[in-house]
Amino acid sequence: MTAVAGDFRTQLRALVELQGAVLTDAELSHMAESYPRCPGKEHWDVREYARASTAGAREYRVVRGSSVQDVYRSVERVRATAVRTALNDLEFQQNARTDPEPAT
Numbered sequence: 001m002t003a004v005a006g007d008f009r010t011q012l013r014a015l016v017e018l019q020g021a022v023l024t025d026a027e028l029s030h031m032a033e034s035y036p037r038c039p040g041k042e043h044w045d046v047r048e049y050a051r052a053s054t055a056g057a058r059e060y061r062v063v064r065g066s067s068v069q070d071v072y073r074s075v076e077r078v079r080a081t082a083v084r085t086a087l088n089d090l091e092f093q094q095n096a097r098t099d100p101e102p103a104t
Contacts, residue, residue: 008032008090015089019082027072031083034071040064044071044087046080062087 009028016023023031042065051057060080061070072083 008035011090011093012083012086015086016082019085021079021082023083031071034069038064038067038069038071040067042066044084044091046077046084048077051075 009032012031013023013028044062044064047061047063047070049059049061051059058075058077060074060077062072062080062083063070071087072080074080074083
């Protein structure tokens with residue numbers, strides 16, 4: 001989680017678009033603010049919740065591991081899944097750049 005806020009938004013936007021979704025600037029800003037509050041090494045996942053405002057409506061939240069702190073919410077599962085995949089890809093790429101090469 002060493003990405004600078006601007007780099008985070010740019011990289012995340014590109015990775016989400018590769019998944020076929022588009023995030024608004026407001027969504028990206030919210031995620032840039034929420035992301036540092038969701039530390040850990042577990043993979044990101046999508047959880048389904050009932051929405052209190054509408055009977056039978058669902059909301060999908062992107063969370064890390066067993067945490068209840070979400071980094072993204074959507075009424076569309078496909079958008080939440082795109083964000084989950086993008087976050088996992090982003091962290092994989094960051095770890096690949098910072099992990100030392102194995103000794104041969």
